[in-house]
Amino acid sequence: MSMLSPIPVREIGLKHLRQACSSCSLRELCLPLGLSPDEMHAVDALVSQGKPIKRGEALYRAGEPFRSLFAVRLGFFKTSVVSEDGREQVTGFHMTGDLIGMDAVSTDFHTCDSIALEDSEVCELPFADMEELARKIPSLQHHFYKVMSREIVRDHGVMLLLGNMKAEERIAAFLLNLSQRFALRGYSSSSFHLRMTREEIGSYLGLKLETVSRTLSKFQDQGFIKVQNRLIELIDQDALRHLVSNCPG
Amino acid sequence: MSMLSPIPVREIGLKHLRQACSSCSLRELCLPLGLSPDEMHAVDALVSQGKPIKRGEALYRAGEPFRSLFAVRLGFFKTSVVSEDGREQVTGFHMTGDLIGMDAVSTDFHTCDSIALEDSEVCELPFADMEELARKIPSLQHHFYKVMSREIVRDHGVMLLLGNMKAEERIAAFLLNLSQRFALRGYSSSSFHLRMTREEIGSYLGLKLETVSRTLSKFQDQGFIKVQNRLIELIDQDALRHLVSNCPG
DNA sequence: GCGAGCTGTTGAGCCAGATCAAGGCAAAAC
DNA sequence: GTTTTGCCTTGATCTGGCTCAACAGCTCGC
Structure with missing residues (x-):
């Protein structure tokens, strides 16, 4: 919380502080611009919001089956890969609005660990459902291609840093x-x-x-x-x- | 040419040695499995085959507008990024069957150079068209997500190597x-x-x-x-x- | 066929960053 | 409130890979 906080909390269920993407201030970070109200609503129906992850806990671990991408709503994560012989390489730090888990699409299993570095909250985007929806919403389909491409570009930047x-x-x-x-x-x-x-x-x-x-x-x-x-x-x-x-x- | 060569050459136009993906032995490297004949035909209609690139020539360069992904049909490429102050980092080596250019989706401009290390041939996959087709062919849509995800995983592996x-x-x-x-x-x-x-x-x-x-x-x-x-x-x-x-x- | 570049090998010396080691500080646990 | 524990800082030393340098072998153009 602080300057970024103004996510209006609207209660929908009892268990969840359910809250729509349509009213989320981070929308432009996670989702494409220019979705119609209907499209927005369809996205809302798929995304489950506000899953809390405590500091030190794993959002997912390498080897676990892949189901969803996650959007960091609040907090801070690291992702890291571990070699067979146990060396850890942190592959990224992720903050509010970042989408993580894309590496898992390739094999249907997560390939890295994702650990919360402070108490955090994520939204879950079931990937198979999102893919299906993306077939009806071109800009959504393109958005996911873009997000993955951006990760590739970022990784190339890190390679430049590490190599040179x-x-x-x-x-x-x-x-x-x-x-x-x-x-x-x-x-x-x-x-x-x-x-x-x-x-x-x-x-x-x-x-x-x-x-x-x-x-x-x-x-x-x-x-x-x-x-x-x-x-x-x-x-x-x-x-x-x-x-x-x-x-x- | 050698062990891998048996791509039957079938002439369609005069300018091009046009040759269909459907009859290409590299199909399983570039495209998803299990496309129907109709779907295969739709892909064939979009992909232009057999563009030759001479050793030392660039397939594309950082900063050029993005239009297509490329599949290496024959030959060998390196891709590399260059920092503002001129340091080069080779980000990958690419051989027959590899798909390259995914980094450019994020900004609609290529972010790295792609140079042929020997006389090569590529197939061109116009990305906007492929995206549209992918909306009708779920496995094709998923395939491109997978290919990009695989690149991310590969990059993480390189980061591990460079870092540790x-x-x-x-x-x-x-x-x-x-x-x-x-x-x-x-x-x-x-x-x-x-x-x-x-x-x-x-x-x-x-x-x-x-x-x-x-x-x-x-x-x-x-x-x-x-x-x-x-x-x-x-x-x-x-x-x-x-x-x-x-x-x- | 011959010379001019590239490209690759090898040696000598050096230095940035790793390793080893010792404490200090602050937050959490008891 | 004290102990514990994890995290951070700083110093001393060591070393893997870089730098500089010389030369050898290919390949390509003429």
């Missing part, structure tokens, strides 16, 4: 990316709370937690940011941007 | 992956020709070309493989597999 960038550049890029995503959701872009540990940041960026810690301290010494545990304040975003795009030497 | 593995493990994984993909297409899994330079391998794996070269030499010294320029022979696949899954220490 130095520790400082990675961290700077990471902070700027978070900042931008918070801004897009109406939160402050210059001051935010990290939901993940240094180790999780490191796993995502291909670094050890000590390197993450040291680099943040260094940025603080240089006056680029202020770090206080998980509270980050960006003081000089331009300096960070400069680091990301000018480092190659 | 050592040089030797990366190279071993790379060789095994190529081997497996050649096998799937009816080529030898133990002896193949690399279509890419050491530098391109390095870019894909987040290593410098010297490291790639050294590691291949080392594997040869250890008797795991035989290297003769771009010709690779896998002598002891188990040793390579062992490297990939047992290295963490």
